[in-house]
Amino acid sequence: GQVELLGGGYYEPILPLLPEADRQGQLAQMRQALRRRFGTGMRGCWLTERVWEPDLPRTFADAGIAYTMLDANQFAGLRAWLPPSQQVEGEGFWDLLGSYTTDFAGASVRLFPASKRLRYWLPFQPVARSIEFLRGLQHRGPATITFADDGEKFGLWPKTFDWVYTEGWLDQLFSALERERDWLTTTTFQDYAAARPPDGQAVLPCGSYEEMLEWSGGYFRNFFVKYPEANALLQAMLAVSRELHARRAGTKADTRRAAQLAQATRALYTAQCNCAYWHGVFGGLYLAHLRRAVWSHLIEAERLLRAGESRAVSLGDLDGDGQDEARLSSASMSVSLDAADGGAITAWHLYGARLNVVDTLTRRPEPYHQKLRTQSLQPTAAPGEVASIHDIVGVKEPHLHALLVYDDYRRAAFLDWGLDRRPSLEEWVRATWRERRLWSPGPFHFAPAPRARSGAPELAMMRRVEGRTIRKRVRLDPRTRSLELRYTLEGPPVPVAALEFNLGVFDPAALRAPAEHPDTTCMRFEEAGRVRLTLHLDPPGQVVTFPIETVSESEGGLERTTQGVCVLCVWTPTRRAWQAAVRWTAEPG
Numbered sequence: 001g002q003v004e005l006l007g008g009g010y011y012e013p014i015l016p017l018l019p020e021a022d023r024q025g026q027l028a029q030m031r032q033a034l035r036r037r038f039g040t041g042m043r044g045c046w047l048t049e050r051v052w053e054p055d056l057p058r059t060f061a062d063a064g065i066a067y068t069m070l071d072a073n074q075f076a077g078l079r080a081w082l083p084p085s086q087q088v089e090g091e092g093f094w095d096l097l098g099s100y101t102t103d104f105a106g107a108s109v110r111l112f113p114a115s116k117r118l119r120y121w122l123p124f125q126p127v128a129r130s131i132e133f134l135r136g137l138q139h140r141g142p143a144t145i146t147f148a149d150d151g152e153k154f155g156l157w158p159k160t161f162d163w164v165y166t167e168g169w170l171d172q173l174f175s176a177l178e179r180e181r182d183w184l185t186t187t188t189f190q191d192y193a194a195a196r197p198p199d200g201q202a203v204l205p206c207g208s209y210e211e212m213l214e215w216s217g218g219y220f221r222n223f224f225v226k227y228p229e230a231n232a233l234l235q236a237m238l239a240v241s242r243e244l245h246a247r248r249a250g251t252k253a254d255t256r257r258a259a260q261l262a263q264a265t266r267a268l269y270t271a272q273c274n275c276a277y278w279h280g281v282f283g284g285l286y287l288a289h290l291r292r293a294v295w296s297h298l299i300e301a302e303r304l305l306r307a308g309e310s311r312a313v314s315l316g317d318l319d320g321d322g323q324d325e326a327r328l329s330s331a332s333m334s335v336s337l338d339a340a341d342g343g344a345i346t347a348w349h350l351y352g353a354r355l356n357v358v359d360t361l362t363r364r365p366e367p368y369h370q371k372l373r374t375q376s377l378q379p380t381a382a383p384g385e386v387a388s389i390h391d392i393v394g395v396k397e398p399h400l401h402a403l404l405v406y407d408d409y410r411r412a413a414f415l416d417w418g419l420d421r422r423p424s425l426e427e428w429v430r431a432t433w434r435e436r437r438l439w440s441p442g443p444f445h446f447a448p449a450p451r452a453r454s455g456a457p458e459l460a461m462m463r464r465v466e467g468r469t470i471r472k473r474v475r476l477d478p479r480t481r482s483l484e485l486r487y488t489l490e491g492p493p494v495p496v497a498a499l500e501f502n503l504g505v506f507d508p509a510a511l512r513a514p515a516e517h518p519d520t521t522c523m524r525f526e527e528a529g530r531v532r533l534t535l536h537l538d539p540p541g542q543v544v545t546f547p548i549e550t551v552s553e554s555e556g557g558l559e560r561t562t563q564g565v566c567v568l569c570v571w572t573p574t575r576r577a578w579q580a581a582v583r584w585t586a587e588p589g
Contacts, residue, residue, distance in 0.1 A: 004188035007065065013272035016053035016222065019233065019241050025061075026269055027063040032566055043190045044068065046148075048274050050114075051220045053209045054104055061107030067193055071146035072096045072113040074207040081401030085140060086199055090267035093117035097143050098199030099192075110198055112189060115149035116210065122147060123154060123164050124386055127172045134184060141321050144192065158556050163386040168363055178240040215280040223278040227358075228319075228410050230277050230285050232346060233294055233317050240268050247305060247446035264304040271297035279366075279552070286361065286531040286552035286561050288504065290565050303336070311457045311478060315446070319346070326446060328457035330478040333586065337414075343444035343461040344412035348483065349564055350586050353531045357586070358413045359504035360564035364407050368553045369573075372401050391400045403551050403560060404476075405430050409441050410492040411502040411548060411566070414485055416470065419496040423544075428568060429546045434589045438494055439465045443471065467491050482585040489578045497571050499582060502548060505533060511565055525565065536583040537569055544568040 009015055009026035010033065018026065031042045034577065045060060045068045052070055058070065075082065075096050088095040096113040103109075121130050137143040154160040164170045177186060206219055216222045224231040244264055275282075276290035285291065311330045318325040318336055325346070326337040336347035348357040372395070408431070410417070423433035444461035458475040468491030475484040487499060507525040517523065520543040526532040535543070566578040571580060 001188075001191075004044065004190050005038060005040055005042075006044045006046040006189075007031060007034065008046040008488070009048060009272070011269050011273045012048050014048050014274045014277065015059065015270075016051055016056065016220075017277070018272060019238070019245075020059065021245055022241055022269070022272065024063055025265065027059075027065070027303075028271065029269065031063075042194075043314065046150075047197045049212055049220075049420050050074075051212070052204060053206045054102075054204065057102055057104040057109040058107045060109045064407045065109065067099070067110035067112060067189055069112045069114050069189075070204070070207070071209040071212045072116055073213075074204050075100070075113050075202055078202055078207070082202070083200055088137065089115070093120075094409055094463075095145060097137075097140075097145055099144070099146075099196070100200050101198045102201040102202050102204060110193060110205075110311075111202060112146040112148065114146045118145070118147040119149050119209075122149070122173070123169050127169065127176050130173075131180060131184075135180075137432075138183060144196070145149065146405060159386050171344045197230075212280060216278070220278070225428060227279070227285055229291070229359075231319060233277055233291065233298075236298050236347070237268070237271055237294075239318065240264075240271075240298055240305070243305050244268060244301065245455075253298045260304045260307060264301040267297045267301035267304065271295075271301065281553055281555065282560075283552050283554045283561065286550060286563075288359070288361075288506075288561070288563055291359055291361075292355070292504065295359055296354040299351060299354045299356065302349065303354075303458050311455055311476070313457045313459055328459060329478050330457060330476045332478065332481045333483070335474065335476065335483060337459065337474060339444040339446055339461050341410065341412070341443075342415055342441040343463065344410070345474070346410075346412050347415045348413065350531060352588060353586075355504070355531055357503055357505060357531070357533070360502040361550060362409075362411045363548065363550050365404075365406055366551075366553070368558065369404055369551060372404065372551065372558055391467065396405070396554075396557050396559040400551050400558055400560060403549055407431055408434060411563075413501040413503070414472065414474070415441070416472070416487060416499040417496075417498040417500065418466075418468075418489075418494040419498065421573075422496050422570065423441075425514050425516055425544065425546075428544050428566075436496075444470075447471075468494075480585060481587070482583050485582040485584075487582070491576060493573050493576060493578065495572065496571050497578070497580070499569045499580070501567045501584075502564055502571075503533070503567060505531060506562070507565060509547045510567075511547045511562060515544070517543040520575045525567070527589050531589045532587045534571075534585045534587070535567065536581075536585070538581040539571065541580070542570040544570060554571075 007030045010029035013026055015023050018088050034042050036038050043066045045065045047068050050073060072095055086097040093116055095115045097116055099110055099112050101108050101110050105304060112434055153160055154164050208220055223232050248261060271294045276285055276294045279285040293311050298522055314327050315324045323340045328335045332351055334349045338344050338346045345358060350357060417434040418438040420438060422438060427433040442465060447460045447462040456475055456477055461472045463470045468489060471488040473486040473555040477484055503527050506527045510525055519540045521537050521540045523535045523543055548566050550561050550563055551558055552561050569582060
């Protein structure tokens with residue numbers, strides 16, 4: 001009776017981001033796991049990153065969940081209507097005691113406001129300080145305060161293992177709880193909810209804990225505005241979910257197809273794990289292996305859903321911007337094209353490798369970069385204490401400030417540039433060649449493509465700019481498993497033309513250092529055990545490669561993170577009608 005096991009989404013998704021059917025599926029899978037492994041039910045829910053949206057009570061009620069925990073700051077806007085006797089302020093904190101009900105569409109759930117004070121003090125302050133604070137609540141009569149947090153700070157965060165275990169902080173805490181048991185009682189949520197009624201009602205807006213609101217600009221979904229790469233993950237996840245649920249009808253009689261859909265469902269739920277969809281004090285979206293893991297499961301679900309289907313070209317709003325993008329697919333791969341965003345390839349899925357070839361990240365400014373520029377990198381912890389990761393600001397290697405280079409466009413693939421001269425290698429790497437552009441990135445329009453030979457998916461795009469016509473054509477060759485691209489300039493010749501491809505492929509040679517390769521017709525990029533890409537150019541051109549590196553924050557300090565490799569194909573056109581052909585062939589690594 002000392003421990004209550006809370007439920008939640010099985011793969012720890014941000015529940016409000018999911019369609020209702022997936023919310024219920026994730027919660028049901030957790031309920032089944034708790035029942036199978038521990039023989040217990042699921043009355044309470046741990047809400048991932050405490051991201052709250054007002055429709056969740058309906059979800060929880062349908063899942064049989066009676067209560068959850070939210071940070072006290074989410075109740076702060078209601079101070080004037082909450083019981084004054086339940087509010088505690090001092091030492092820079094505002095606490096709300098007790099519990100409250102909220103409802104949506106006739107369904108209600110009980111909310112326990114979790115103390116930020118205790119979240120910051122446990123385990124980073126001496127035990128005596130927390131005990132004295134709790135002792136000071138006695139004059140209110142019976143008072144209830146909630147501590148709700150994950151376990152990472154009790155041993156996983158930097159230096160906390162020694163502090164919590166070796167130096168005895170945890171033992172001191174439990175000893176103090178035993179020593180003060182005549183006036184201080186601990187209880188589980190389920191026992192408290194059964195014994196005490198709520199202290200009032202609360203209707204809360206969208207929210208999360210204070211640090212998350214700071215990182216997201218006040219609302220979690222802002223991450224998908226700030227980071228197109230996160231939005232790409234979100235929109236792909238939602239598209240797979242829509243397709244999965246649409247295909248479930250009529251499969252009961254087809255046991256083989258039903259089994260495939262069950263596999264696709266598991267892959268989808270796994271891909272809904274929250275970690276790669278946002279960025280705060282941990283690496284999150286900046287960690288390529290996290291993004292790659294989500295893409296891997298989404299691509300596996302996509303493969304299972306489309307098993308046995310013929311080649312196709314389709315138009316639809318793939319990124320939620322209200323404009324149509326294009327999708328070309330074959331038995332081995334799919335490619336997404338965004339005409340509005342420079343006619344770029346924004347996704348290239350290899351089903352065999354379960355890899356999004358163009359999964360990279362744009363180099364953009366982050367608030368903590370200013371600390372690196374000003375060299376204000378000192379941990380803040382008093383003697384005899386351990387610093388929280390919210391206070392630790394260190395660096396994992398010297399001279400990181402030299403990597404603070406920013407892009408003014410999204411790093412996708414099949415980007416095209418017309419330049420007044422050929423940039424140096426350093427200019428390419430440090431993005432100081434922008435003033436050499438003869439035109440800015442702009443929208444293309446889908447145009448009728450030539451008849452596809454042998455049924456290969458194909459699409460054409462066109463743009464007119466600065467007295468020139470620019471044409472792009474994309475074709476999937478199912479026989480050679482290759483991506484064929486054709487680029488045409490019509491009008492006054494440009495001094496330099498370049499096509500840019502940003503690849504989420506970790507080729508050791510390409511990532512070692514920036515490099516220039518003159519008069520190239522063929523070049524290979526290989527990640528052992530994953531994929532081998534071969535680039536073919538006609539006519540031959542210069543190929544420039546360099547690693548895409550960012551500076552991101554982690555629990556241990558600021559660090560260099562490699563996002564992939566940039567591949568630039570550069571030519572000097574000499575005619576008014578000039579054309580280049582680029583072919584990428586993908587094989588197992």
